[in-house]
Amino acid sequence: MRARAARREGAAVLREGGVASPERDADLLLAHVLDVPLGRLPLVDDLDRQQQEQYVALLARRAAREPLQHLTGTAAFRHVELAVGPGVFVPRPETELLAGWAIDAARAVEHAGRTCRVVDLCTGSGAIAKAVADEVPDADVHAVELDEGALAWAERNLAGTGVDLRHGDLATSFDDLLGTVDVVVCNPPYIPLEAWESVAAEARDHDPHLALFSGQDGLDAMRVLERRAALLLRPGGVVGAEHADVQGESAPGVFTAAGRWLDVTDHLDLAGRPRYLTARLAR
Structure with missing residues (x-):
């Protein structure tokens, strides 16, 4: 042929x-x-x-509508390649912007003369953690994933990178790092349960639901993240989190309402849609 x-x-x-x-x-x-x-x-x-x-x-x-990356077995993410397949959320190009923010934040800490400690919560395939370790090789990178199927993919992708990967819940992980982290980054689940029918078949039928859905308004995990990041970060540390494009006000609102964050800012993706928030813990 x-x-x-x-x-x-x-x-x-x-x-x-x-x-x-x-x-x-x-x-x-x-x-x-x-x-x-x-x-x-x-x-x-x-x-x-x-x-x-x-x-x-x-x-x-x-x-x-089986995901393309499941068929090829790989997904490109910034300058790294990830092994992906059934049981793990396939990283999206939009998330590369959040990873880029985390990388820039880590570099800023290192330019100030300190080794930067980064925690990637809900790491999934390990995409963000691997990108940070690749582009800021001196950073002290930690990652956690709750879903055992996704954890197996993260273990494969993060092998040999020096990333400290753990099995656990974003709400309780890294008690040993409380108050010492410079950058917390997270791509949490953020789809409202009521939006089930609107989710693309590739995600709805093949990505782990733990990585997709987060309560009636899609912000349950964001609220947990806000509380955990406040404990993990050192004063003046920063957090970044992805959200749905319809959450450009409600997701940053979770941090603003807590009263302990400065510079709460929302950022657009390359298509001009609200995509991720950042904030700095008050000193």
Whole structure:
């Protein structure tokens, strides 16, 4: 089968299945099957029978809205690559902005002459913790995950990075670090239970629900995070947390209402939507 025809037919299959980016996903799956970089696809002429059968099978699974990253087994996140699959939340590009904020905050501490201590709560695949360890190699990075399935993926991704990974709840973890942390970062669950039907099938049917849903208003985990970050951080330390685009006022409001945070600020993603908040613990 000609590679060009395979790409065209693959995109048509995914488009019919309601996939948001059918052309790109078809190309990424074909590059995965052929084991070539995406940029080399135009140079490929033909698929052999085995490659064609594998490609058709992957297209069918993607058209059924199985996450692309589950099919390829990897997800890119800033400058690192993560192993992902069933049982772990697939990191989204939007979260790279929150990770970038944490990296900049850690660098600012180190520029002041101290080793920065960073805690990543609800680490999931380990994406943020791994990115921080990669880009701020002298930082003292800690991470925690409650879900055992996700923890197994985090263990795989954080092996050899020096990150202190623990199994536990964001509400009670790191008692040994209370009052000593410079940066707390978290991508908590934030989808309201009532929004079940509006969640994309890839997330609703394949991501762990523990990583998605957080009470009737989606802010239960954010409230827990506010209390825990206040205990973990040293005075003047900072916290950053992702939230839903409809929570641009309500999520920062959790921190403002507590009365112990300064510089509570909300930040937009690249599409101009509210995406994450930051705050500084009062001295």
